[in-house]
Amino acid sequence: MVGGEADRGLEHPDVSLALSEQLERLSGTLRNEIGPAVGDEYLRTQAFMASVILAKLAKEVALAPVHDAAERADLTELHERLGSVLAGAPADLVAAADGAESAGTVAALGPLVVALYDWGTDRPAAAEALSLIRIALRRDIDRRMEIAA
Amino acid sequence: MTAVDAERSLEEILAEYLNGRLEATGPITIEDMTRIAVGWSHETWLFDACWTDRDGEHRRGLCLRRDPGNALLRGHSDLAEQYSVLRCLEGTDVPAPTVYWHEPDPAVLGAPALIMERVPGECPSPWRKAGREFYAAAADRGVLPLSFTDALASIHTADWRAVGLDFLGVPGPGDDFARREVAKWRGFIEESGHPGHPILADLVCWLEANAPATDRLTLVHGAYRTGNVLVDDDRVSAVLDWELQVIGDPMYDVAYVLTELNREGTELLSNVVPRELFFERYQSTTGIEIDEERCRYYQLLYAMRSAAFWMSASGLYADGSNTDLRLARTEWSVTVALERAAQELGY
Numbered sequence: 001m002v003g004g005e006a007d008r009g010l011e012h013p014d015v016s017l018a019l020s021e022q023l024e025r026l027s028g029t030l031r032n033e034i035g036p037a038v039g040d041e042y043l044r045t046q047a048f049m050a051s052v053i054l055a056k057l058a059k060e061v062a063l064a065p066v067h068d069a070a071e072r073a074d075l076t077e078l079h080e081r082l083g084s085v086l087a088g089a090p091a092d093l094v095a096a097a098d099g100a101e102s103a104g105t106v107a108a109l110g111p112l113v114v115a116l117y118d119w120g121t122d123r124p125a126a127a128e129a130l131s132l133i134r135i136a137l138r139r140d141i142d143r144r145m146e147i148a149a
Numbered sequence: 150m151t152a153v154d155a156e157r158s159l160e161e162i163l164a165e166y167l168n169g170r171l172e173a174t175g176p177i178t179i180e181d182m183t184r185i186a187v188g189w190s191h192e193t194w195l196f197d198a199c200w201t202d203r204d205g206e207h208r209r210g211l212c213l214r215r216d217p218g219n220a221l222l223r224g225h226s227d228l229a230e231q232y233s234v235l236r237c238l239e240g241t242d243v244p245a246p247t248v249y250w251h252e253p254d255p256a257v258l259g260a261p262a263l264i265m266e267r268v269p270g271e272c273p274s275p276w277r278k279a280g281r282e283f284y285a286a287a288a289d290r291g292v293l294p295l296s297f298t299d300a301l302a303s304i305h306t307a308d309w310r311a312v313g314l315d316f317l318g319v320p321g322p323g324d325d326f327a328r329r330e331v332a333k334w335r336g337f338i339e340e341s342g343h344p345g346h347p348i349l350a351d352l353v354c355w356l357e358a359n360a361p362a363t364d365r366l367t368l369v370h371g372a373y374r375t376g377n378v379l380v381d382d383d384r385v386s387a388v389l390d391w392e393l394q395v396i397g398d399p400m401y402d403v404a405y406v407l408t409e410l411n412r413e414g415t416e417l418l419s420n421v422v423p424r425e426l427f428f429e430r431y432q433s434t435t436g437i438e439i440d441e442e443r444c445r446y447y448q449l450l451y452a453m454r455s456a457a458f459w460m461s462a463s464g465l466y467a468d469g470s471n472t473d474l475r476l477a478r479t480e481w482s483v484t485v486a487l488e489r490a491a492q493e494l495g496y
Binding site for chain 2: 045046052056106107109111113117121130133135144145147148
């Protein structure tokens, strides 16, 4: 994800356009003006692909503040609940949970997921913890799909 | 003329290559050379070789596939293996192109290459509206659904040991096949350099914990769907894309036919076969009962494989190996594959 600060306007004495808007306009120019004017099929496809990519980057930049805040809220809630669910878990699993909490990112949940499988997802505590993590992962992928779909 | 280097065109290089391989009494000419867009793995060129010998004039349609070395499957797509597989398939009922030459030296044809028969037929993309309409119309006529199913059955009933395909590697008993595939795609993901996502960690762990036992080993194509078969007069004239074949569980291919990934908004499996007809025809032709539970497992494995493909593709752009912006675009395809994986895992 691109950080929220990236969407500040470009510095100019007269005009300040949000980065997402800049990217969106560039995308439109590539799609509607440059692409159709390119004769070579491969290069025309490249122009349209560049347009698609710029449009996605524009969306990512525009949504970054909202998405970042939602991710932080989801992770805070998740780690609070994991704390009680994993209270009696082995030390290495608790360490994995602590590591994920310290990192404060969705990506950092990966090693914790692996540690839960290693412990055994047939254990009620592991199953419950995995279920809680999956809720956070579902929300994360839904946010990403707002850009990718 | 198709430029290959500053001095010689690909036509000239091919003519020189074929001179000595075809028993021509005069010069060989290459005509109607066309590059076709079929997938992201290899360059594919169609052309006619024209020559004269003691029997008169000849014109033969050929297909050149070159591996530029920076394509989607990286080192997992091996032309030497494809050549051997196609040679082995000549001893079976599997409709496949006859392969003539394998040239491993990149200095000779510009990249490692295969030259094979150009089989009559067309291969409409099922991802495009025109392709979907083509397959829907063929489904209505009723011949292609049977032929598509029969071609898969011919792969699964081929005597792979007798024709020497055991060089592909034979899985051990039990869940070895599934574990091998998970390990293969896990390695591919690691090779891509992509940071991954916890959904992928969840999926890989689930696949390792639930690997099914395989009760029967067959040749498995690995990507059997419309778009990977040539169709001529409503029949499969050749199964293409021999890049992912393994000896393994036939349900791996069946799952690929059953998956929603390979049909866009249609009930027709792989855009062309009614489900009931596929089950009935496949089971009666092969004698293999379709195990939907195992197919469900392999559909999860395909979710992992899709993620691996797109991670590889976006990684090739990210590390500068390939400048094709279609590869850069696949960074967001990784997200779509992961969302699919989450759905398959039930969340």
